Amino acid sequence: MELFAVEGLPEVRPGDDVGELVAERVDLEEGDVVCVSHSIVSKAEGRGVDLSEFDPGPRARAIAERIGELAGEEKDPRFAQAVLDESEELLTEEPLMLAVTRFGHITVNAGIDRSNVPDSELLLLPEEPSASAERISETLDAPVVVTDTSGRPFRQGQRGVALGWAGVPAARDWRGESDRDGRELGVTVEAVVDELAAAANLLTGEGDDGLPVVVVRDFEFGDHEPHDGLFRSSGGDYVRDALREWEYDKQRLRDSDEDESDGDHQ
Template sequence: MSIELFGLEDIPIIDGNSDISIIIKEAIEKQGCNLVHGDIILIAETLISKAEENFIRLDELTPSDEAIELAEKAGKDPKIVQAILDQSNEVVRVGPNFIITETTQGFVCANAGIDESNVGDGLATPMPKDADKSAREIREFLEDEFGEEIAVIITDTQGRAFRFGAIGTAIGCSGISPIWKRVGEKDLYGRELETTEIATCDELSAAASLIMGQADEGLPVVIIRGFDSFDHLRNVDSNIKPVLMPKTADVFRK
């Protein structure tokens, strides 16, 4: 099996009030790559938040006593910390230059997923309010325009427990199941798999992150073509919730 990954090169800088579906359609047409059955479009979450005018204006925030205290522990700006608290259900851990929280969307990640890069001075972008909804709307529009079954995944850059470095991670999806349950299949020796579940959307997001980059690459939309398991995982009712571990199953927060 082989797959192809390529970035859309004509995505403009977005500062708000933009229709991402139309922007992606026009970029595809300009690049001449069209869409084919099984294409998976991966979109950086910052692009979604900016287009939906989901900004945090840091200068307008007044840090609370809790924010000031946490800022001292983490070595962060109290206004950023206040933004983190505003976007979180719970503070999980505090360390040097990071605050691990459970976001209002249910993700456990550093700094509530708030991004200060690739945005204007004095602004930050939180995670999209509903990345699944955004992914579904974009998928349905592009499927209507190009007449092909595709999937859309919204990605974020997140760290992982007990490992340095960040990778692309799925925070919203539509058209493809985020988890591939392979329980009952056989391994190379004929043994039946008993617990194997693959976070397929995260794997695809990590692959796309190699093209998107983290600096000035300017490629916030990547298309993955030729993923052989698309039809098996096709699901128009999908969302990201199956990958989120409930607190009751999280042995580190019990």
């Protein structure tokens, strides 16, 4: 398998056809998978907005005030309102807004971006990333994965993840297959589109590279049962249930910071 970035894409504007822009710059082969950063999809779909478009309500003002107090700097309640408007639910309000988007993805600040947005202050995620992937896939006649970067529980740093996909299953279902010792696998479902998105992110980068599209060539799904359930449903998601009950303990954080500081001097 190999991956390469598509060169020469222009700054995408509202109304642009992302599929056509890609098709003009690369000759795809049968079996290619095209990974597209959500940023150009969102721009093409007119998802760039300004803070002035949001009128913060009492909840947004309270959230901004609490997060600002923790951060030691003033936070704009209009941004908090934007996150609320783009969310089905906030699992946490402080020290960060961990949002469940309307299409099932869970991420900080509902995935609202402030970088590489020349024509507006904010860039929202596509409303329906899998529908966006389907439209691009129809133009290119190739599978498409719409990607973003996201932080991870229990680990530092961000990695690429899939927001939407078309023409390729989300996952390989290994359940019922056997390992090398003949033991039957009972729980393994491999999130293929996330793995493709993470691989593509090595080329798209995080700064000013200007390479939002990556082609994956010679990827083979293999003889596995396909599975499309990438986002966990609310029922049975124990981490989500725990977060709903969790309350942020500012004093405990201060005590933890002091303990770490003491340890640094020992």
